[in-house]
Amino acid sequence: MLNLSKIQAITLDLDDTLWPVWPTIARAEVVLQDWLALHAPQTALLCAQPGVKQAIRAAINQRHADKAHDLTFLRREAIRESLLRAGEAPHLADAAFEVFFAERQNVQLYDGVQPALARLAARYPLVGLSNGNADVFRTEAGPYFQAAVSARVFGVAKPDARIFHAAAAQLNLPPEAVLHLGDDATTDVLGALLAGMQTAWVNTQGHDWPHDLAQPLTVSHLAELCDYLLA
Template identity: 55%
Template sequence: MTQSAGTHPHSMDVGRIRAVTLDLDDTLWPVWPTIARAEAALADWLAVHAPATAAMYADAKALRAVRVQVEALRPDLLRDLSALRRESIRLALTQAGDDPRLAEPAFDFFFAERQRVDLFDDALEALEFLAARYPVVAVSNGNADVHRIGIGRYFKASLSATVLGVAKPDARIFQAGAQAAGVACGAVLHVGDDALLDCRGALDAGMQAAWLNTAGAAWAHEGAAPHATVPSLTVLCQWLA
């Protein structure tokens, strides 16, 4: 089922929705420009505070290669993107001969920059619409902080794979989202951009799912399709009104 406009049919049972769980990265803002900007800011910080590391890892690809090393050394951190980033910085500092204790302030600087997101044009209006009608719970595999970003007032709770120790599409993170909202999974509409992590995961957890599909891609996964496929959050809100 692929829809590209608000006039297309959908199978959402709007009357059954009592809460909304919402993905963050690439649903409310584009994530990769945010990460790229934060990594560039980190490089500038390292140039001042850890010049040997900055010189050795002047190329962002080189620093990402260190992250691959850390993933292999510390598979326990794969659900904790903050810890993974912090330990990657620590390893880079160590390999370059700089003080590994700089990993903490370096990460703190990066993390603050990571929260400087550019919301999609319709994100705030959609959040206001949703929060006025439902308890809204953020469910994310990433490490964005809705309060530091400045949108915490729209959310009853914000859950991350880092805190829960499980990541989408694991049903348990969706179940935790429903619990935080105070309703059963069957009363939740999950909204997200990732067909597998968001939609397939939510469907497997017994939720209704709305796929934010700005690219107009076809549904390519086995099993049931999302209850709605929308090109924008604005269209989703029109269908829920």
């Protein structure tokens, strides 16, 4: 169980903890495809073919395996590769990515997350800690956060202990004084535990606990955990 008396700050995963990620990505893909139809029509036609985008993305991921932590780089390079294969100007990848990325920030928080963040932020400093490439400060969750640490910028991804320690360092706190909240049982919960943090599992998808270690405090929604912490 949590040692509430030791918790001085909270780090939070973003995608699938505060908002559902795949509807967000799907909307961004549509906006990108519409932009390509106007500015790079041959690329738009190519990407509309079944399986083509997935195959290009897989090839880019394999080619740049050392960049697995940097989803921004991988997405931009997949767009660039699509342009090249379609015979259109590869420099358009930068503008195309920015269109995608702007819509990527247009997230829709889970019901109850906004008031939960407001309550938590009134008591604890909050830091975003994500393997994804969402910019929390460009989302409606942004006003409640003091800082953010991303795998893309830091250079390694959760569950590597170093990124958890970097988040604690942002707060000038030892890891044991920080509570990490996230939806992924491995990258978030197990990673935080092995990094010396306290943790709770925000199990929004109703998954079974997959590890031999005792299951930590588990809630289905951030608001539920908020009630526990602030009772």
